[in-house]
Amino acid sequence: MRSTRTYLPLLASVLLCACSAVPDAGRSPTVSLPLHQAWFDGRKVDYVTTDISDPAMAQALGVNLVPRLALALPAPGRPSLVERVYKFVDDSQITVFQSAPSPTGPGNTDTSYSPLWRMVLVKWKQPAQARELKSEEQILSAVEAQELSLQMTDIIVNCPITRSVDGRAIAGTK
Template sequence: MPRSNPHRLTTALLLLAAAATADAAEITLPVKEAWFEGQVVHYVSTDISDAAIARKQGINYVPALAETLRPGAPVERAYKFPNEEQATVLPSIPRPVGGSNADPTYSPLWVLVMVRWKPGVAPHTLTSEEAVLAAEEKGEVELTRTKIVANWPVVRAAGATLQGAR
C-alpha cells in the first residue's frame, strides 16, 4: 500500500482551510433593478417590515423597521408595482455610490408606495418619481402609501458600483 506524503497532506489541508476562510468572508446577494431619473440602478433587498413579503422574497423580516416612520425620519418613498409590472422607482440614490456620497437626503430605508394602474389604462414604463406623480395626476395610476419599510441599499448607479461588489 503506498504511503501518503505528509507534506502534500498538510499543504492540501492548508489550502482547504484558506478556501473555507475566503468563502466565509464573502457573500453573494442578488441585485434588483430600479429606476431613478430615467436610469436603471441596482439595489440589494435585505430586510422588510412585512412578514409576507419577507417570506416571498426570502429576506429578513424586521418589524422594527416600521418604527422608523416617525415625522422627520429619513425614510423616502419607493414606488413599488405590486404585480411586478415593472421595476420599482426610487426618488434618490447615493451620489456617487460609496463613501463619497454627497447626497445627505439619501437613505437605504424606504416606505413602500404601491402603484396600481387604473382599469382601462395601458401600463407603460415609469422611470422616475416625476413620471409616477404625473401618471397619478393624469388619473392613470392610484398610489397607496403603506406602513411597510424596506432596507434596500443602492449598490450600483451611474456606472459606479459599491466598493468590493462584483
C-alpha cells in the same frame, strides 16, 4: 484544583480570537445576494434587499423580518429616515426609487438618500394603458393625470443601492 474564575479569562480570550479569525490567504469572506434593478430619474440602479417589516413580504422574498424597521416612519417633529419606493402591484415593471447615492460609495453627497424605503403601492387604473415609468416625477405626473393610484403603506424595506446611475459600485461589488 483551580477555580472557575481562573479559567474564565482564558476561555473569553479563546472565544474572542475565534470570532476574529483571519480569513484564508488574506481574502475577505463574501456573500451572494439576489441583485435587483430599479429606476431612478430615468436610469437604472442596482440594489439588494436584506430586511423588511412586513411578515408576508419577508416570507415571499426570503429576507429578514424586522418589524422594528417600522419605527423609522416619520413622527411629528422628527425628520424622516425613509425615502419612498414605488412598487407596481402587478409587477408590470421594476420599482422606482425616490433617491440614490451620488456618487456611489463613501463620497456620497446626496443627503436625501437612505437605504430605508417606505413602500408605496402603485396601480394602473386602466391596465391596458400601462407604460414603463422611470422616475418619481413620471409617476406623480401619471397620478395627476388620474392614470395611477398610489397607496402609501407602513412597510419599510432595507434596500441599499449597490450601483447607482453614475455606474460606480460600492466596494466589493462586481
